[in-house]
Amino acid sequence: xxxxxxxxxxxxxxxxxxxxxxxxxxxxxxxxxxxxxxxxxxxxxxxxxxxxxxxxxxxxxxxxxxxxxxxxxxxxxxxxxxxxxxxxxxxxxxxxxxxxxxxxxxxxxxxxxxxxxxxxxxxxxxxxxxxxxxxxxxxxxxxxxxxxxxxxxxxxxxxxxxxxxxxxxxxxxxxxxxxxxxxxxxxxxxxxxxxxxxxxxxxxxxxxxxxxxxxxxxxxxxxxxxxxxxxxxxxxxxxxxxxxxxxxxxxxxxxxxxxxxxxxxxxxxxxxxxxxxxxxxxxxxxxxxxxxxxxxxxxxxxxxxxxxxxx
Amino acid sequence: xxxxxxxxxxxxxxxxxxxxxxxxxxxxxxxxxxxxxxxxxxxxxxxxxxxxxxxxxxxxxxxxxxxxxxxxxxxxxxxxxxxxxxxxxxxxxxxxxxxxxxxxxxxxxxxxxxxxxxxxxxxxxxxxxxxxxxxxxxxxxxxxxxxxxxxxxxxxxxxxxxxxxxxxxxxxxxxxxxxxxxxxxxxxxxxxxxxxxxxxxxxxxxxxxxxxxxxxxxxxxxxxxxxxxxxxxxxxxxxxxxxxxxxxxxxxxxxxxxxxxxxxxxxxxxxxxxxxxxxxxxxxxxxxxxxxxxxxxxxxxxxxxxxxxxx
Numbered sequence: 001x002x003x004x005x006x007x008x009x010x011x012x013x014x015x016x017x018x019x020x021x022x023x024x025x026x027x028x029x030x031x032x033x034x035x036x037x038x039x040x041x042x043x044x045x046x047x048x049x050x051x052x053x054x055x056x057x058x059x060x061x062x063x064x065x066x067x068x069x070x071x072x073x074x075x076x077x078x079x080x081x082x083x084x085x086x087x088x089x090x091x092x093x094x095x096x097x098x099x100x101x102x103x104x105x106x107x108x109x110x111x112x113x114x115x116x117x118x119x120x121x122x123x124x125x126x127x128x129x130x131x132x133x134x135x136x137x138x139x140x141x142x143x144x145x146x147x148x149x150x151x152x153x154x155x156x157x158x159x160x161x162x163x164x165x166x167x168x169x170x171x172x173x174x175x176x177x178x179x180x181x182x183x184x185x186x187x188x189x190x191x192x193x194x195x196x197x198x199x200x201x202x203x204x205x206x207x208x209x210x211x212x213x214x215x216x217x218x219x220x221x222x223x224x225x226x227x228x229x230x231x232x233x234x235x236x237x238x239x240x241x242x243x244x245x246x247x248x249x250x251x252x253x254x255x256x257x258x259x260x261x262x263x264x265x266x267x268x269x270x271x272x273x274x275x276x277x278x279x280x281x282x283x284x285x286x287x288x289x290x291x292x293x294x295x296x297x298x299x300x301x302x303x304x305x306x307x308x309x310x311x
Numbered sequence: 312x313x314x315x316x317x318x319x320x321x322x323x324x325x326x327x328x329x330x331x332x333x334x335x336x337x338x339x340x341x342x343x344x345x346x347x348x349x350x351x352x353x354x355x356x357x358x359x360x361x362x363x364x365x366x367x368x369x370x371x372x373x374x375x376x377x378x379x380x381x382x383x384x385x386x387x388x389x390x391x392x393x394x395x396x397x398x399x400x401x402x403x404x405x406x407x408x409x410x411x412x413x414x415x416x417x418x419x420x421x422x423x424x425x426x427x428x429x430x431x432x433x434x435x436x437x438x439x440x441x442x443x444x445x446x447x448x449x450x451x452x453x454x455x456x457x458x459x460x461x462x463x464x465x466x467x468x469x470x471x472x473x474x475x476x477x478x479x480x481x482x483x484x485x486x487x488x489x490x491x492x493x494x495x496x497x498x499x500x501x502x503x504x505x506x507x508x509x510x511x512x513x514x515x516x517x518x519x520x521x522x523x524x525x526x527x528x529x530x531x532x533x534x535x536x537x538x539x540x541x542x543x544x545x546x547x548x549x550x551x552x553x554x555x556x557x558x559x560x561x562x563x564x565x566x567x568x569x570x571x572x573x574x575x576x577x578x579x580x581x582x583x584x585x586x587x588x589x590x591x592x593x594x595x596x597x598x599x600x601x602x603x604x605x606x607x608x609x610x611x612x613x614x615x616x617x618x619x620x621x622x
Contacts, residue, residue, distance in 0.1 A: 004621060123531045123592065143465035151532040154454035154465040156486030156495060157589040161531055164491075175467030180475075184467060184495035186621075187614050220434045220472055221462040229558055247540055247560065278468040281434065303498050304618045310315060310497075311615045 001297055003039070008169045008191040011115055011135065012094055013068045015039035016297055017192030018182075019138075019171055020199045020289075022072030022096065023146070023275065024048040025264055026207055027199075028057045033064035034204040034289040041094065042067075047074035047147075051083050058090050068093055075100025088112040096138055099147060099232075103132040110135070117171065121149035126162045137162065138194055141174025142235070145197050145277035148225060150233040156188065163189025177279045179299020183307070186300075195292075197277040203288040208267035211274055212286050214239075220281030226273065227251040237276040239269055312608055314350070319480045319502040322426055322446065323405055324379045326350035327608055328503030329493075330449075330482055331510045331600075333383030333407065334457070334586065335359040336575055337518055338510075339368040344375035345515040345600040352405065353378075358385035358458075362394050369401050379404055386411025399423040407449055410458060410543075414443040421446070428482065432460035437473045448473065449505055452485025453546070456508050456588035459536060461544040467499065474500025488590045490610020494618070497611075506603070508588040514599040519578035522585055523597050525550075531592030537584060538562040548587040550580055 003015040012019075018040035020032060024047035032042030042065070044057050061069050071087045076099040084105055087095060095109055098119035109116045110133065117136040118129035126137055139162050142152025153161075155174045163170045172185035173194035182193045200207055201215040214237055224242060226234045230250040236242045245251050253273075262271035287295075314326040323330075329351035331343060335358035343353030353376070355368050372380050382398050387410040395416055398406060406420055409430035420427045421444065428447040429440035437448055450473050453463025464472075466485045474481045483496035484505035493504045511518055512526040525548055535553060537545045541561040547553045556562050564584075573582035598606075 006621075141465065141467065143468050149532075151535075153531045153589055153592070154452065154467065154486055156452065156466045156492060157454050157593060158531055160489070160491050160495075161593045175465055178471070180471050180498050180500065181467060183498040183618065184471075186618055187491055187494040187498050189491065220464045220469055221460075224462075249558065278464055281464070282468060282472045301622060304622045307494065307497055307615045308619045308622060310317075311612060311619065 001294060002301070004297070006191045008136070008171065011169065012041055014041050016293055017171070018293055018296060019043060019070075019192060019194040021173065021194050021196030022047065022074070022098070023196055023200060025261065026205060027072070028206065029060035029064055030206055031199060031202070031204050031289070032069055033061055034202070035199065035293070036061075036065040036067040036069045038290040038293040039067070040293050042069040043096065044069065044071045045074070046072055046083060047077045047099070049077050049079065051078070051080055054083070055086055058087070058092065070094030070096060072096045072098060073105060074098050075102070075105070084108060088114065097134075098138075101132070102129055102134055106133045119173070120162070121152055123158070123161050126166065130166060130168065134168070136169040136171065137166065138171045138173050139163070139190070141172070143278040144174030145223065145235045146275040148233040148235050150228045150231050152225070152233065155185065159185060159188040159190055174277065175279060177282055179296045179301070180303045182296055182300045183303035197279050198283060198292060199289065200276070201283050201286055202292055203286055207264050210267035210269055211264065214269055214274065215276060215280045215283050216285065218276070218280035220278065223276055223278050223280060227253060234273060234275065235277060236273040237280065239274065241270045242273050312605060313612070315608070317502045319447070319482065322480065323352055325352050327604055328482070329604055329607060330354060330381075330503060330505040332457075332484065332505050332507030333358065333385070333409070334507055334511060336572065337516060338383070339517065340371035340375055341517055342510060342513070342515050342600070343380055344372055345513070346510065346604070347372075347376040347378040347380045349601040349604040350378070351604050353380040354407065355380065355382045356385070357383055357394060358388045358410070360388050360390065362389070362391055365394070366397055369398070369403065381405030381407060383407045383409060384416060385409050386413070386416070395419060399425065408445075409449075412443070413440055413445055417444045430484070431473070432463055432469075434469070434472050437477065441477060441479065445479070447480040447482065448477065449482045449484050450474070450501070452483070454589040455485030456534065456546045457586040459544040459546050461539045461542050463536070463544065466496065470496060470499040470501055485588065486590060488593055490607045490612070491614045493607055493611045494614035508590050509594060509603060510600065511587070512594050512597055513603055514597055518575050521578035521580055522575065525580055525585065526587060526591045526594050527596065529587070529591035531589065534587055534589050534591060538564060545584060545586065546588060547584040548591065550585065552581045553584050
């Protein structure tokens with residue numbers, strides 16, 4: 001399968017510009033190494049806040065893959081800044097920052113030679129991140145799962161709005177599961193894509209089968225945004241628990257996550273809110289990561305060829 | 312400029328598969344004829360409910376263009392079914408139906424030789440419309456302005472979800488203002504696009520300059536969804552008036568529209584809710600319709616060629 005050559009794949013040193021999203025507790029060595037080994041960019045999370053465990057996971061990656069991988073620094077959730085130096089010391093070359101202002105960490109990371117992308121949910125946030133000196137942007141459409149800006153914007157609008165105005169590479173997040181959505185993101189100016197829910201529901205994902213089954217069973221209308229009049233908003237799977245919270249002016253999201261591991265790994269779908277994107281409606285099957293990436297790239301090329309018939 | 316050849320342009324008899332959205336009060340002969348004359352598909356609205364005026368507008372079209380145009384039948388707002396026969400008698404060849412179940416009107420329209428597309432906001436609605444026998448679908452992503460399903464889905468997810476499962480042509484609505492967004496819609500399986508907010512803010516749009524200026528001044532985060540826990544939900548421009556209604560469990564949308572003409576044509580932006588899509592954040596200039604269409608098609612071909620460099 002022909003590698004994709006662009007600024008992003010050169011910068012990241014990967015064959016395919018497919019980045020795995022940094023889902024808390026889930027984006028650990030088992031999943032991230034599968035993505036890296038398949039030619040994409042596996043990412044280790046920090047949003048769980050479990051920095052000791054995460055350090056072990058980062059070290060494990062060396063044994064599981066000789067391909068590049070990255071670490072997400074979820075600024076609002078990382079209480080111990082020593083993780084930055086740890087990431088540098090471990091020779092990690094790619095960091096995505098999110099959930100906060102990247103200005104403080106961009107300097108040390110770039111001085112150490114790392115590539116730093118920041119996750120942005122709006123045009124204004126993109127401009128701020130560029131002023132902070134990031135190497136690229138992860139532009140997060142509101143269709144994606146997880147923590148969201150309460151005034152979110154869809155990928156179809158946000159991606160070209162940002163990509164047309166910046167000179168650094170853009171990775172599209174939100175709504176991407178396959179080659180046609182990847183080609184759409186590229187049409188809108190992205191040079192790479194990030195997949196969250198698609199990776200949560202992969203064979204190598206460590207989450208309980210009940211959550212994978214819920215994703216496969218979900219319709220297009222089975223996610224919802226909690227806390228949309230407060231912050232952070234959250235795109236979650238529609239369950240009895242989240243339905244009951246839908247109209248709450250302010251959801252205590254920390255309380256909602258107190259038992260998240262009972263859901264993620266215990267399979268109790270009512271124990272917490274399951275962070276899930278609208279693409280749950282499109283996912284019909286659990287697949288190994290390598291198959292997801294291969295099918296995505298194959299369909300990406302097919303889509304480009306189909307569009308080329310108009311030229 | 313090379314015409315686009317596909318099932319949709321053949322079916323509609325247009326050079327470019329760009330359909331103007333049927334905005335109430337706005338989508339009348341002045342705007343619709345500009346779109347048709349520029350090679351797209353102009354549409355006359357019925358959602359204003361002003362059927363006598365609309366009949367005059369449909370007749371006017373014959374004087375203003377010799378190109379194809381269509382009429383939208385907004386099922387929930389059309390109280391007098393004689394409009395159907397009027398449309399047939401006037402020789403209109405394309406009807407889009409929306410805001411209701413198309414089953415009752417598809418039969419008579421198709422028997423009279425018209426092409427009928429139905430507007431759908433979900434996968435389930437798409438399946439119902441196909442069962443009713445429509446010729447095509449207008450798939451409406453939640454980023455678009457106006458009446459919305461309270462459980463809306465973004466174009467990036469909804470379009471491929473539907474387009475991959477159906478054999479009839481799909482028109483993408485929601486998030487489209489230019490050639491890169493049109494190419495993205497095509498990557499996702501659409502064969503045409505519909506533009507609403509871009510046409511509201513065109514030179515030929517009859518709305519007050521204040522609304523056009525508000526669209527040009529809007530950021531990506533300056534629209535919002537009202538009535539999202541009830542139905543119909545509405546994507547509107549964020550104003551003092553709409554901000555105050557944001558958390559209302561049930562907005563009396565008929566009351567909100569009582570003075571809509573004071574906003575649309577009088578320029579009082581607080582008189583009613585201004586139905587506006589997220590693309591307001593991307594629109595920077597009032598342009599003539601012919602220029603919008605020409606630039607869209609030019610950029611569509613450029614985008615396809617840019618993507619082709621990966622093949």
